[in-house]
Amino acid sequence: MILSDQPEQGGSAATASSAHPSPKLRIALVTYDVKEGRVFGRYPPLHLCVLATNLARAGYEVRVFDYTGTHAGIDEYFREIRDFRPGMVGMSCFTPYVASLHRISTRLREAVPEAAMVIGGYHPTVLPVWTLDNMPQFDYGMQGECDHCVVELAEMIGGSRRMSKG
Numbered sequence: 001m002i003l004s005d006q007p008e009q010g011g012s013a014a015t016a017s018s019a020h021p022s023p024k025l026r027i028a029l030v031t032y033d034v035k036e037g038r039v040f041g042r043y044p045p046l047h048l049c050v051l052a053t054n055l056a057r058a059g060y061e062v063r064v065f066d067y068t069g070t071h072a073g074i075d076e077y078f079r080e081i082r083d084f085r086p087g088m089v090g091m092s093c094f095t096p097y098v099a100s101l102h103r104i105s106t107r108l109r110e111a112v113p114e115a116a117m118v119i120g121g122y123h124p125t126v127l128p129v130w131t132l133d134n135m136p137q138f139d140y141g142m143q144g145e146c147d148h149c150v151v152e153l154a155e156m157i158g159g160s161r162r163m164s165k166g
């Protein structure tokens with residue numbers, strides 16, 4: 001399912017059936033190292049921080065797991081995410097990093113099989129159908145800016161909001 005703050009991009013808009021946040025849903029926003037094991041640079045993941053701020057304001061327990069800033073091995077990183085027991089996992093995708101994201105998110109899917117996996121960012125914005133067709137480990141794709149619709153998606157996954165086509 002493709003969702004967006006801008007329904008004219010081809011996404012769905014959310015309509016509330018009952019709007020109350022589900023604070024029990026824990027949300028992990030996850031970066032990945034494009035060299036899988038080596039730190040390539042330390043850019044604060046501002047996109048995920050924007051999303052985390054709005055989700056936290058809506059009452060969710062949300063944590064940003066930033067692999068680019070640690071020297072933890074991938075297994076330890078996955079264990080930390082699993083121990084958090086997320087009901088929703090969000091990852092971002094730049095086009096040059098599709099292959100790395102695909103490999104890592106496939107393994108992450110196995111580590112947290114019960115979580116709803118969400119992909120957002122530039123690649124799914126440009127190629128939404130390709131993204132979900134080729135990366136079936138993701139349950140939802142988000143297009144464009146998601147400052148607000150990410151909260152609506154969390155409400156839907158948490159069961160307090162029903163989605164309908166806008």
Ligand code: B12
Pocket residue numbers: 043044045046047048050051089090091092093094095096118119120121122123126142144145146147150
């Ligand atoms: C600033 C910037 C950088 C900075 C990043 C600084 C930082 N701390 O993050 C620097 C200079 C480091 C950088 C590096 C690169 N960049 Co750059 N960068 C930008 C720029 C100018 C703005 C991005 C930004 O910060 N926007 C503000 C944040 C808040 O918004 P956002 O990232 O769009 O996130 C929103 C949505 O995308 C969405 N979203 C994003 N992720 C997710 C995840 C989920 C789960 C959900 C639900 C939603 C969601 O919701 C967010 C909030 O609304 C854009 C061009 C532009 N004008 O957009 C290029 C741009 C994003 N960069 C691009 C590229 C290619 C790169 C590099 C890969 C270049 C390279 N070859 O090394 C690297 C990648 C570095 C990395 N972190 O992996 C491309 C991406 C194109 C593509 N199709 O992937 C862009 C679009 C430029 C372009 N026109 O080509 N970049």
